[in-house]
Amino acid sequence: MAVDCVIIGAGAAGLAAARELIANGLDVVVLEARERIGGRIFTHRDRGIPVPIELGAEFIHGAAPQTAEIVRAAALASCDISGRRWQVIGESLRPADDFWERLDSVMRRLDPDRTPDRSFGDFIKRKPGGRRLAANRRLALQFVEGFQAAEPARISERALAAGGSPRGDVRERRIGRVLDGYDRVIEWLAQPLGDRVRLSAIATRVRWAPGNVVVEARHADGRTRPTVEARSAIVTVPLGVLQADAGESGAIEFEPELRGKRAAIDLLAMGAVVRVVLRLSERFWASDWYAKQVGTRSLDTLSFLHTGDEHFPIWWTSYPVRAPILVGWHGGPGATAIAQLASEQIEDLAIVSLSRQFSIPPRKIRGLVEAAWMHDWVHDPFSRGAYSHQRVGGSDAPAQLAKPLRGTLFFAGEATEAGEATGTVHGAIATGRRAAEEVQRSLMTRSSAARRGAAD
Numbered sequence: 001m002a003v004d005c006v007i008i009g010a011g012a013a014g015l016a017a018a019r020e021l022i023a024n025g026l027d028v029v030v031l032e033a034r035e036r037i038g039g040r041i042f043t044h045r046d047r048g049i050p051v052p053i054e055l056g057a058e059f060i061h062g063a064a065p066q067t068a069e070i071v072r073a074a075a076l077a078s079c080d081i082s083g084r085r086w087q088v089i090g091e092s093l094r095p096a097d098d099f100w101e102r103l104d105s106v107m108r109r110l111d112p113d114r115t116p117d118r119s120f121g122d123f124i125k126r127k128p129g130g131r132r133l134a135a136n137r138r139l140a141l142q143f144v145e146g147f148q149a150a151e152p153a154r155i156s157e158r159a160l161a162a163g164g165s166p167r168g169d170v171r172e173r174r175i176g177r178v179l180d181g182y183d184r185v186i187e188w189l190a191q192p193l194g195d196r197v198r199l200s201a202i203a204t205r206v207r208w209a210p211g212n213v214v215v216e217a218r219h220a221d222g223r224t225r226p227t228v229e230a231r232s233a234i235v236t237v238p239l240g241v242l243q244a245d246a247g248e249s250g251a252i253e254f255e256p257e258l259r260g261k262r263a264a265i266d267l268l269a270m271g272a273v274v275r276v277v278l279r280l281s282e283r284f285w286a287s288d289w290y291a292k293q294v295g296t297r298s299l300d301t302l303s304f305l306h307t308g309d310e311h312f313p314i315w316w317t318s319y320p321v322r323a324p325i326l327v328g329w330h331g332g333p334g335a336t337a338i339a340q341l342a343s344e345q346i347e348d349l350a351i352v353s354l355s356r357q358f359s360i361p362p363r364k365i366r367g368l369v370e371a372a373w374m375h376d377w378v379h380d381p382f383s384r385g386a387y388s389h390q391r392v393g394g395s396d397a398p399a400q401l402a403k404p405l406r407g408t409l410f411f412a413g414e415a416t417e418a419g420e421a422t423g424t425v426h427g428a429i430a431t432g433r434r435a436a437e438e439v440q441r442s443l444m445t446r447s448s449a450a451r452r453g454a455a456d
């Protein structure tokens with residue numbers, strides 16, 4: 001029997017949509033390719049340390065009302081990151097208290113209405129702000145590569161102007177963490193769903209006509225799973241999966257094709273990120289021996305460290321929780337190359353980077369590292385990258401991708417978020433709720449049309 005809606009993907013968007021539909025009395029089935037829910041929220045727990053280890057999303061960016069509301073409803077602990085940013089200049093460590101102001105001095109010069117659109121790289125080449133802002137432009141380039149995970153030569157100026165940085169808004173500059181782990185947000189979303197979520201169900205083909213959808217799926221080992229028939233579908237798979245060629249693992253064949261979506265899909269890009277979490281035997285940056293080496297005790301509250309390192313330019317701690325954890329991050333084009341390496345080689349690069357940036361011999365750092373964790377999002381067939389951004393000319397692409405087809409196929413997921421929250425957890429949740437509303441409206445319209453037809 002056909003259900004009201006089949007949802008493809010049990011990440012933040014898919015689960016938010018399912019929860020909303022169930023709350024409104026609709027019947028749903030969620031198909032999830034992996035053996036777990038959560039998608040790009042992937043929390044690991046280790047008995048040796050007091051904080052959860054995030055392998056995917058970690059931060060709550062800005063006010064993030066959708067996440068804040070779940071944190072409240074689920075009685076989760078969250079905190080703002082209150083520590084201090086530092087940067088490495090030459091061989092020395094210096095506070096970077098003016099990070100946001102310096103970034104904004106460049107980002108506020110972006111033009112949201114630029115016609116024709118151009119790349120951030122071309123914008124920077126024009127040297128906005130002149131010689132005075134040369135160092136700030138380097139910082140902005142590093143930010144766009146690192147946090148947007150984008151190639152400066154391809155990312156859209158218009159899109160970045162509209163939502164690429166928090167600008168002067170202090171609420172949007174806030175960065176927080178779910179202390180209980182981001183997976184608790186996912187668990188809360190999934191709570192009422194029970195066995196409506198089918199794990200290890202890789203959707204392979206979607207046959208659809210107005211008012212009817214049939215989804216074929218298979219197990220990871222190739223065995224077919226029962227098809228699901230529904231009156232509507234919400235597709236929440238990552239952009240990377242929508243871009244995958246037919247026959248590639250995770251790719252979905254749509255019959256008829258997603259006409260009208262191809263241009264939007266091509267104007268969006270999936271960014272690459274490599275992220276390494278290291279558990280150390282001590283918080284060496286706050287130790288007496290390190291304070292003596294660098295001549296300051298102020299690193300005790302270190303939150304982020306910005307460096308010019310070619311492999312891991314950004315590092316952060318778990319501050320304000322004092323845990324012996326360091327996370328190394330490389331976003332953007334360089335991350336694609338690093339992601340080709342074996343995990344032991346990536347760990348080695350991270351250790352060498354730490355050693356360079358903190359001026360500590362590699363052997364000593366190696367002796368401090370007790371464990372390392374990472375997840376290869378670039379080659380994971382069910383993400384095919386970290387998160388999306390808009391290419392030149394693509395500032396409208398998320399809205400185009402989000403548009404329903406014939407009141408039957410609906411689209412959610414971070415890449416369909418048309419506002420400032422593309423590439424975030426709260427953006428993904430918002431799109432799931434938006435798609436759920438669209439489904440309800442469409443089903444209601446269809447029911448009343450059918451009733452009218454019966455009465456005539």
Ligand SMILES: Cc1cc2nc3c(=O)[nH]c(=O)nc-3n(C[C@H](O)[C@H](O)[C@H](O)COP(=O)(O)OP(=O)(O)OC[C@H]3O[C@@H](n4cnc5c(N)ncnc54)[C@H](O)[C@@H]3O)c2cc1C
Pocket residue numbers: 008009010011012013014031032033034037038039040041055056057058059060061201202203204236237238241250251252273275377381382383385386387412413414415422423424425426428
């Ligand atoms: C390393 C990293 C760090 C990040 N850091 C942050 C951060 O600090 N803060 C933040 O807000 N955001 C962050 N993000 C982004 C954030 O994780 C995502 O924007 C958000 O989780 C996306 O949710 P989604 O539901 O759109 O997609 P997903 O979570 O990817 O969910 C889609 C689901 O579809 C499933 N799927 C794929 N193909 C198929 C198929 N064929 N059949 C069935 N199911 C399929 C996938 O397995 C997945 O579960 C980060 C992402 C990464 C990778």
